[in-house]
Amino acid sequence: MNKDDKIEEICSDIRRLLDQAVRKSLTGNKIGILLSGGLDTSIVAAISHKYARPSTYTVALEGAPAPDIEYSTLIANKLGFAHKIHYLDEAEVNELITPVVKVLRTFDPMEIRNSLTIFAGMRVAKEDGIEIILTGDGSDELMAGYSFLFNLKKEKLDLELQKLWEAMSFSTIPLAESLGMVAKIPFLDPDFKSYAMSLDSKYKIGVKDGQAYGKWILRKAYEDMLPQEITWRTKTPIEYGSGTTTLPQLFASRISDAEFNEKKSYYMEKDRVTIRDKEHLAYYEVFRSVIGAPRHAGHGKACPQCNSEAPERSNFCRICGAYPI
Numbered sequence: 001m002n003k004d005d006k007i008e009e010i011c012s013d014i015r016r017l018l019d020q021a022v023r024k025s026l027t028g029n030k031i032g033i034l035l036s037g038g039l040d041t042s043i044v045a046a047i048s049h050k051y052a053r054p055s056t057y058t059v060a061l062e063g064a065p066a067p068d069i070e071y072s073t074l075i076a077n078k079l080g081f082a083h084k085i086h087y088l089d090e091a092e093v094n095e096l097i098t099p100v101v102k103v104l105r106t107f108d109p110m111e112i113r114n115s116l117t118i119f120a121g122m123r124v125a126k127e128d129g130i131e132i133i134l135t136g137d138g139s140d141e142l143m144a145g146y147s148f149l150f151n152l153k154k155e156k157l158d159l160e161l162q163k164l165w166e167a168m169s170f171s172t173i174p175l176a177e178s179l180g181m182v183a184k185i186p187f188l189d190p191d192f193k194s195y196a197m198s199l200d201s202k203y204k205i206g207v208k209d210g211q212a213y214g215k216w217i218l219r220k221a222y223e224d225m226l227p228q229e230i231t232w233r234t235k236t237p238i239e240y241g242s243g244t245t246t247l248p249q250l251f252a253s254r255i256s257d258a259e260f261n262e263k264k265s266y267y268m269e270k271d272r273v274t275i276r277d278k279e280h281l282a283y284y285e286v287f288r289s290v291i292g293a294p295r296h297a298g299h300g301k302a303c304p305q306c307n308s309e310a311p312e313r314s315n316f317c318r319i320c321g322a323y324p325i
Contacts, residue, residue: 010203011221013195021189022047025134028182032057032130034121034172035083036241037071039215040136040145042230043222044186048134049079055128057121062087064243067236075230086124088116088242090250096120097283102290103178104171107283108321113239113247115171119179122172126179137170138187142196144204145214145235157201165197167314208232251279273320274305280321294319301325 001009022044033048035041035056048054056076060066069085076083088096093116100115101107118135125133140146141164149157176183186192199217206216213219214235223231239245255278264275267284271293275281294308303310306320315324 007203007217007220010199010217014192014218014221017189017192017195018043018186019047019050021186021192022134023051024189025132025184025186026052026054028132030129030131031055031134032125032128032132033081033134034058034118034125034136035072035076035081036068036136036236036238037073037075037230038068038136038233038236038241039219039222039226039230040139040187042071042075042136042226043139043218044134044136045075045079045081046222046225047186049081053081054134055125055130056081056083057125058083058085059117059121059124059242060085060087061093061117061243061246062089064246066241066243068241071230071233071241074227078227084124084128086120088120088244092120093247093250096123097286098290099178100175101283101286103174105287105291106319106321107280107287108318109248109277109279109283110237110239110321111171111318112283113244114237115175117238117242117244118172119175122176122179122181122183126181130181132182132184133172133176134184134186135170135172136187137172137185138168138193139215139218140235141165141168142187142193143215143218144201147212147214147235149214150205150212154201157205161201163313167311167316248277248279251282252277254278255281272307274322284320 031054033045033054033056035045035058058068058072060069096116096119100119122133172183203217205214219231260278267273267275294306296302296307296309300309300311303317303322303325305322308319310317317325
């Protein structure tokens with residue numbers, strides 16, 4: 001079998017397995033999709049279109065650059081879905097921080113920025129009567145979507161992918177449960193997950209027009225089904241796509257340097273927690289009020305920045321966001 005035939009065989013397998021996975025996820029009533037307009041959620045939406053007409057939801061921070069609006073609108077219009085864009089204002093951000101921190105038990109700024117967007121979208125869907133929400137989670141981990149993987153030699157790439165698979169977890173599941181909803185993740189369907197993990201990593205990272213892309217084979221599998229702007233859209237984390245990456249500036253404007261320095265010293269002395277910036281401080285104070293100060297109970301290794309527990313093989317703290325540990 002020549003190279004082109006092998007690629008087409010893999011693409012065919014991917015389309016078949018994801019088609020099955022999405023169909024299984026569409027069982028039930030009142031289904032919605034969190035649609036970023038990235039490759040993964042667009043694939044889920046495009047397959048869903050063959051079997052149902054779920055509503056789609058996109059969230060953006062009011063007044064912030066949010067490229068997800070453009071791309072999600074493009075794919076929703078192409079598919080003819082009822083599409084709702086929800087703009088988060090400052091008051092809603094403040095309101096959502098506490099339930100997000102309480103459910104996820106974290107004060108990691110990146111996790112909270114991403115999860116505020118997810119939670120807001122789910123809440124809007126819930127208000128519309130949606131009971132099942134589909135997401136594109138898992139694709140980046142299974143198919144090497146993260147840019148830090150692109151330049152690794154194959155042996156190192158395979159090792160890093162294995163670490164990702166061991167550690168991957170997704171906030172969509174507990175956030176949906178907290179709202180009485182069910183999050184379904186087609187990319188984590190057992191058949192597709194098993195296939196993706198066994199697929200040679202040489203097909204996961206590739207080059208097009210001089211640019212390296214993760215999820216290369218996944219892009220090839222759907223390049224005739226999706227607009228090119230989406231098929232070859234650069235991986236955009238939720239916080240950038242939704243505009244919540246600007247939240248550090250919001251918190252920096254709210255808290256004076258004197259207050260920050262005083263509280264940073266206090267929490268280091270009192271709780272042995274390193275506060276990295278003003279946004280981190282805001283989330284930690286919520287965490288401390290609803291969860292309590294982090295404590296190491298003697299299992300795994302202790303995070304040097306917050307003293308919480310982390311798995312022995314982990315180099316990242318899910319509680320405070322410290323990296324590397």
